[in-house]
Amino acid sequence: MEVIKGGVTAAKGFEAASAAAGIKYQDRTDMALIYSLKPCKTAGTFTTNVVKAAPVKWDQRIVEEKVKAQAVVINSGIANACTGEEGMGYCEETAKKAADILGVDEKGILLGSTGVIGMQLPMEKVKNGIRILAEQKGHTIEDGTHAAKAIMTTDTCEKEIAVTIEIGGKKVTIGGMAKGSGMIHPNMCTMLAFLTTDAVISRKAMKAALSADVSDTYNMISVDGDTSTNDTVLLLANGMADNKKIKLDTKEYEEFKEALHYVNEYLAKKIAGDGEGATALLEAKVIGAKTKEQAKTLAKSIVCSNLTKAAIAGHDANWGRILCAMGYAGTAFDPEKVDLVFESAAGKIAIIQNGKALAYSEEKATEILSCPEITVTADVKEGKEQASAWGCDLTHGYIDINADYRS
C-alpha cells in the first residue's frame, strides 16, 4: 500500500468541485460535488440517532435499495435536520436539479448536509450552487481539496487522503474526505466522510469492509459525546481500475480492507484532533484486555471524560481522572492491576503501576502532555486484546464556538 497525494479525486474517473452558494456562510465555499464518470456501487453507514436528518434518510434508501449512484451533492451551514416534510421535499428537489444539470439518473444522486439543525435550505441558492458545481467540476487533486474545504463547518482544516494498492497487477486507488468537528460522538459512523474508489468490487465485499471498519475507526472517536443527526459515511466504487473483481473473503479483499482501514483511521484521527477548540489529539490505548470489546469500552470512556479532556488542556497528568473514567465505563477490571503510561513526541513516562502512583516527574509529564499528539496507554493485565480510541482536549475554544454557534 502506498499513500499518495489527493483525496476524493485520486481514484480513476472521479471529479469534484466546490461552490460559494451563500447558504449560510459568506465569503467561503459551502457546497461540494463528487461526481463519477461511471455509475457507482455504494455502501454506507449512518447515524443511529432517532432524530435523522433528511439527507440521511435519503441516502439510506439509495444504499439499501442498491441503486447505483453517480454523484454526491453536499452543503455546509444548514443540516436539513428537524425540517419535516419540507426538508425531505428539498432533498428531492436538489437531486432532481443535480440530475438534470449533470445529465445523470436522479435516483443516483446522494446528498449530504451539515450545519445548524432546524433551518430550511434556501433552495434558490442551492440550485444556483449546483449550476456552479457542474461547471467547475474537475479531476485534479486541487478539485478534490476544494470539495474537502467546502464541507467544513467549525473544522480548522480540510481532511483528505488517498492510497493505492495493487490487485492482480492493476493499480486500485481509494480516496476520501471527511469533516468534523462538533457533535462528534459517532455511534455508527462520523459526521460526514466520503470515500471513492475505482476498484472493481462486489457489493457484499464493499459493505462488509466498510461496516467492519467503521466500528474500529469513526465509532472510536469522540469530541463531545453528542451523536449527530447527520452522521454519514459513504463509499462509492466505479470499477474503473479494471482489476479482477474483489470478492468477500479473498486475499484481495483483505488487501482492500487494509487500505480502506488506513484511510478511515487517518480521517477519524483528523476529525478527533480537529475537534472544536482542540489543541491536542488524545489517543487512549487499552492493552492487556480480556476481550476487544472490553478494550474498546475502556478506551472510549477515557476519551469521552470531560474531566480528563480538561486536564489534557491544562497539560496536567491527572491520572486519577483516567482511572475514574475507566471505572465507570461499564466493564469489570481490577483497578489495582492497572499500569498507565503517557507518551508523545517529547518522550514517554510511566505514571502508575498496579493502580498506584509512581514517583514520576510532574515536570516531565507536563512536557509530554504539551505536545499536539498524546497517547495514554492503560494496561489492564487481564488478557491479550487491545483497542484505541481518539479524542481531544476540552478548552475555552470549545465554549467560545458552542455558546454562540448559531449567530
Added chain:
Amino acid sequence: MEVIKGGVTAAKGFEAASAAAGIKYQDRTDMALIYSLKPCKTAGTFTTNVVKAAPVKWDQRIVEEKVKAQAVVINSGIANACTGEEGMGYCEETAKKAADILGVDEKGILLGSTGVIGMQLPMEKVKNGIRILAEQKGHTIEDGTHAAKAIMTTDTCEKEIAVTIEIGGKKVTIGGMAKGSGMIHPNMCTMLAFLTTDAVISRKAMKAALSADVSDTYNMISVDGDTSTNDTVLLLANGMADNKKIKLDTKEYEEFKEALHYVNEYLAKKIAGDGEGATALLEAKVIGAKTKEQAKTLAKSIVCSNLTKAAIAGHDANWGRILCAMGYAGTAFDPEKVDLVFESAAGKIAIIQNGKALAYSEEKATEILSCPEITVTADVKEGKEQASAWGCDLTHGYIDINADYRS
C-alpha cells in the same frame, strides 16, 4: 411538612463541627464531623464506579453489616481513592482515632473523603483535625453550616436543608448536607450527601425510602458525565424523636418518604446548579412519555449534552441540540411529535411544535435563557409519564477549574 432552618444538626441529638486541618487546602476548613448522642441505624447508597475510594468500601461494609454508627468523619482535598492497601489502612486509623477521642465504638465510625484522586492522606494532620472536631462539636444551626462548608471542594456555596413532619403527634426532623461540584454524574448517588434524622424507623423502611428516592433525585443530576469514585449518600437515624416506629408501607412511611424526597431533591438541585463553573441550573422535564424510564432517559440525555450545556451558557435557544440529545438517548420516540417550551423567571416561550420550529422571538428566548434557573419541557406525546433531570451550563469557568485542578 415544614421547611426549617438548619442542616445536619436540625434533628434531635445530632451535633457537628468543622476543622482547618491543612490536609490540602490552606486558610479554610477541610474536615467535618457529624456526631449523634445515640448510635444510629444507617442506610446508604454508593458509587457504581469499579474504582471505589477506600472510605466508600469502608462505609459500605458498615451499612451492609447493619452496624450502628455514631459519627461520620469527613475530609475534603484528598479523595483517598486509588490509594491501595495504604488508603484502606488510613480508614482504619482514622476510625480508631475518632472512636478513641469521641469515646464511641470504633466499628460505628463512618468516613467520607472528597478531592484529588491518588494522593495519600497526611495522617498526622487528619488526627489533629479529629481532636479539633471533637472539641468544637455542637448542636447549633451554625455548627451544621460549618460542617457543610468544610466538605466543599470546588463548590461555591454550602448546601444544607432541614424539614419537619409530624408522626403520631411527635415532631420528626430530617436534615441534610451535600457537596458537588465536579465529577458529578451519579450512577447510584451523588458525590457526598449526609442525611440525619431523629425518627424512630425500621431499617427496612430507611433503606427502601432512600434507595427508591436516590434514583429520582441524585441519580438525575449531571454536571460533567463523570461518575465519581467517591459517591456516597448516608442516612443516619438515631430514634430520638420518640415517635411510633415508622414501618414499611404505612401512612407514616409515605410521609417520611415524601419529606426525605424533598430534602434529596433540594440538595440534588443545589449540586447541579452549583456545578463547576455553572451560571445556570438547567431542569429538563420530559412529559407525555410512555414510561417513567423513557422520561428519565430522555431528560438525563438533555442535561448531559455538552452542546446543549454550551448553548445555555450562551443564552442561545439552540433547540436542535436538545432534540438531537433526545435522539441519541437510546429510547424510541417520534421526533416529529415533540413540543418544546423554555421557561424561567423571565417568562415562558414555545419553541417547537410537532418537531418543527415555531416563529418565536429569539430576543425573548434569550431573555428567558439568561436567568439563573431555566426549565426546558419536552412533550413527547406518547403517554402520561414524566420525569425531571437537572444539570447546568458549560462555561469557561469549568475549563478554568479543571484544566488545572491539582495545582
